[in-house]
Amino acid sequence: MSEARSIKRLVIRLLLLVVVMFAFGFALVPLYDVMCKTLGINGKTGDKYEGSQVVDLNRQVRVQFVSSNNVDMAWDFYPKAEELIVHPGAVNEMLFVAHNPTNKAMTAQAVPSISPGDVAVYFHKTECFCFTQQVLQPGERIEMPVRFIVDRDLPKNQKELTLAYTLFDITARQPPAAKVASNGG
Known part of the structure; x- marks a missing residue:
């Protein structure tokens, strides 16, 4: 017992x-x-920027764009330009291109990062393809926008930021049965 x-x-x-x-x-x-x-670690940004800012035309900040694919991702993925010179407070846009050169439909997710990490809180994405999963059919190519504002409160000595994306193949977790997003968002 x-x-x-x-x-x-x-x-x-x-x-x-x-x-x-x-x-x-x-x-x-x-x-x-x-x-x-x-x-303020891991490049987390102020994704939902609610404020409205006056543009600081007396100041310029260089925003560099970097893209990479995770080990198993076969897509071509790159920004339309390597950098933009922006004014703090202004709304800016960069297009990223994704192309599925394989013979199968695939689902991808982009993960952003800002460096230096301690100023990531001053980078506000108002629209980003990283918010949604991207489904591309074989041979399909899309341009995906990221819209952002560099905050006027960015420290004066900070003259450049880097926005980097890593693209992950999540087809196994999210099969591309239906088209989730065709143009980012």
Whole structure:
């Protein structure tokens, strides 16, 4: 009888451990986002810029654009230009090109990063293809816009920023059955 009781307690403890582990895993994503936003790490930016700013025409900031593919991503992916000279407070746009040269439909997700990381909070994306998954059919090519504002509160000694994207193949996680997005957004 004591052996059956001890097995029952063990099963209850293991089930409780599974529930706690699931809850912890579920809470990791929002905790990570809060931590990154608070500490300004991992290039998290002010994605939803609500303010309206006056353009500072007396100041210029160079924004460089870099793109790369994750190891298994076969697409061609690049910005239309390597850099833009912008005025803080102005709305700017850069187009990124994606082309699926394979013979199968694929789904991709772009992950942005800003460097230097400590000034990422001054970079506000108002529209970005990284907000949605991109589905391209074989041979399809699209131009995807990113619209952004460099905040007027960017420290005066900061003269350049780099916006980098890494493109990931997520076809296995999100099969391209339906076209999710055709032109970014």
